[in-house]
Amino acid sequence: MLRILGSQKRLCRGVNRRDVLNIGSCGLGALTLSQLLGEPTAQAKAVQRAATFGQAKRVILLYLAGAASQLETFDPKPDAAAEVRGEHKAIQTAIPTVRISEHLPKTARIMDRLTLIRSMTHDNNNHSNVFTLTGHPAVDFQSETHPLDTRHHPFFGSVLDYLAERRSPDALSPGIPRNLALPFRFSKFNPLFQRSGPYGGFLGRGYDPVYTEFDGEAKREVERVGVFGVGSTKEKDPFVSVKPELKFSVSGAAQQQPGLTLDRLNKRKSLLGQLESQRRTVEESQAIASLSRHQQMAWSLLRSQEIREALDISREPMSRRERYGMNLFGQAVLAGRRLLEAGGRVVSIFWDEYKVVNTAWDTHFNLYKRLNNELLPGLDSALSALIIDLEERGLLDETLVLVLTEHGRTPKIIERAKTPGRDHWSNAYCNLLSGAGLNPGQVLGSSDSQAGYVQNNPISPMDVLATMYHLVGIDEHTTIPGRAGRPMPLVANGRVLHELLNS
Numbered sequence: 001m002l003r004i005l006g007s008q009k010r011l012c013r014g015v016n017r018r019d020v021l022n023i024g025s026c027g028l029g030a031l032t033l034s035q036l037l038g039e040p041t042a043q044a045k046a047v048q049r050a051a052t053f054g055q056a057k058r059v060i061l062l063y064l065a066g067a068a069s070q071l072e073t074f075d076p077k078p079d080a081a082a083e084v085r086g087e088h089k090a091i092q093t094a095i096p097t098v099r100i101s102e103h104l105p106k107t108a109r110i111m112d113r114l115t116l117i118r119s120m121t122h123d124n125n126n127h128s129n130v131f132t133l134t135g136h137p138a139v140d141f142q143s144e145t146h147p148l149d150t151r152h153h154p155f156f157g158s159v160l161d162y163l164a165e166r167r168s169p170d171a172l173s174p175g176i177p178r179n180l181a182l183p184f185r186f187s188k189f190n191p192l193f194q195r196s197g198p199y200g201g202f203l204g205r206g207y208d209p210v211y212t213e214f215d216g217e218a219k220r221e222v223e224r225v226g227v228f229g230v231g232s233t234k235e236k237d238p239f240v241s242v243k244p245e246l247k248f249s250v251s252g253a254a255q256q257q258p259g260l261t262l263d264r265l266n267k268r269k270s271l272l273g274q275l276e277s278q279r280r281t282v283e284e285s286q287a288i289a290s291l292s293r294h295q296q297m298a299w300s301l302l303r304s305q306e307i308r309e310a311l312d313i314s315r316e317p318m319s320r321r322e323r324y325g326m327n328l329f330g331q332a333v334l335a336g337r338r339l340l341e342a343g344g345r346v347v348s349i350f351w352d353e354y355k356v357v358n359t360a361w362d363t364h365f366n367l368y369k370r371l372n373n374e375l376l377p378g379l380d381s382a383l384s385a386l387i388i389d390l391e392e393r394g395l396l397d398e399t400l401v402l403v404l405t406e407h408g409r410t411p412k413i414i415e416r417a418k419t420p421g422r423d424h425w426s427n428a429y430c431n432l433l434s435g436a437g438l439n440p441g442q443v444l445g446s447s448d449s450q451a452g453y454v455q456n457n458p459i460s461p462m463d464v465l466a467t468m469y470h471l472v473g474i475d476e477h478t479t480i481p482g483r484a485g486r487p488m489p490l491v492a493n494g495r496v497l498h499e500l501l502n503s
Contacts, residue, residue, distance in 0.1 A: 052437035052501045054473025056400035058340045061157075061348040062333065062383065065129070065186075065195075066362030067429070069409035069422050072371050073379075074100050074430040075118050075451045083412050084450045086420075087368050095441050103376035106384035112441040113387050113396070115433045115500055119445020119454040120408075122461060125426040127362075128406045129197030135465040135491030138196065147187070147196040150483060154201035155209065156465055157181070157346040159490060162203050163474060164345065175306035178345035181209035182248060182332040189354045192227070198348060202483045209348060210301065212311065212335075214238070214328065216246030222374070224356045225365035229417035237354050238328035240374050244318070246328070248311040248335050250301050310342035311335055320389075325381035333382040337389055340399060351378075361405060364421040367413065387434055396435050400471050403432035404464070411452035427453050431464060437471045439502050462494030470496045 071077060076090040076099060090099035093111035100108055107114075124131045130138040136153040143149045154162070157179040164178055187195040200207030218236035226232055238246075301307060313321060313335050324330040329351045336347040353359045363370055383403060390396040408429025409422030428447040434440065445457035466476040469490055476496060479487035 056436035056471040057398040059346045059400045062403045063350045064361045064405040065352045066360035067407045068361045068405040070429045070451050072101050077451050104380045106380045110384050110387050115438045116443045117431045117459050119457050119459050120429045120431050121454045121458045122426050125424050132406045132461045133197045135462045144196050145193040147194050147199050150202050152201035154203045155198040158200045158207040175304040176343040177210040179209045181348040182212045183214045183328050185211040211251045212248045216242045225417050227357050242328050310338045323385040325378050327378050329378050330382040333386050365417050365419045367420045399435045401434040411450040462491045465491050466494030467497045
């Protein structure tokens, strides 16, 4: 094989990317006409793979916790019976053959920049955050509410952070961490239990995302059905609306304590170094090493001017902030874009429950009141503003945008607590992707006439993550060391969705 000096990034079979790209020029003459007109050869497939492998330099995740309804978002069924189609009409989008909910008009205008999957499906029907975010199902039902269970596989952002560190083990903690999450630690405000998913898993706490905190006040009260449909309450929810004074900062665990000057911090670090040197001969477990890494990251963030400036959304014009939506999700997405520009590798924004169970996108109750007044307008503004912003700044071609949710909602509307709702349903639902390496304006797969079951091309969360790994330049068959050092796959059994990629 002729080798031309260039990138040393390698594909899954150990072939250099530049080598593969040169197959076309060096080996084309050896192909027969029947080969050229028939099935793609292994060489041709390798060229196709190389075209998108590693194209995504950064990833931004918009996660709709609680499970968004496919029927009221991206797979409406206007010809179905009333108890299935619901109250919403379907509207035309920038893709002539595709219609989505009437409450997503801004997204409809940019559908030609998006890639829609209408055939998501799996068998984990109870808030499968772990499966969606790691590519491995939760080990048991109880573990879904035990986020620090070390049996969990790590969040994909944690995996990317781990692999980046392995490639450059001597690199100092960056001013902008590689794995950031907004607006607060996942499930922090759930009054009953903590949900699993976006954590370091068996890699250790040091590979948890660096979470932000927010300081802001919601503008208005909204009615909430009580826990599991019992009673009702009123709550000021910042995901509905928030005052402009909203601020983000890194999590309190990494913030400087009041009165602690940099001089005193340096003295503490010097003392800590002396103490650490006394026990360097002690063999550390993976968990202890991970904790040390977490401490180093916290130390770096204390001194990072870059992250403070990136999180300062007051630097943005108010007109732009309003385009993203004056609510906690929209402002967090705007901050996420700023973090990516400042050098962030993976930024995740979680639309999470706030002080009442069965909020966020878990619409067992008050389905249309919440969709029409809170959820759909908030998603519509934030998503459309993000895509246009990335495009105008020349970032979209190297940024992978993921809009994920853990499952869908039941095809038939259910009356609960004297309000309409839809329960959990994982047999068919939707995901959205955009940006680096994707062929925009596509719709992959379809569901039946009630959006209840996949009609063709079933897609698993494992496939979505395998595709993500491919786009960021990591072979989906890569392994990482598990709890006992045994090699563990990045995804349980996923395939790269080459039909979604630019050829």
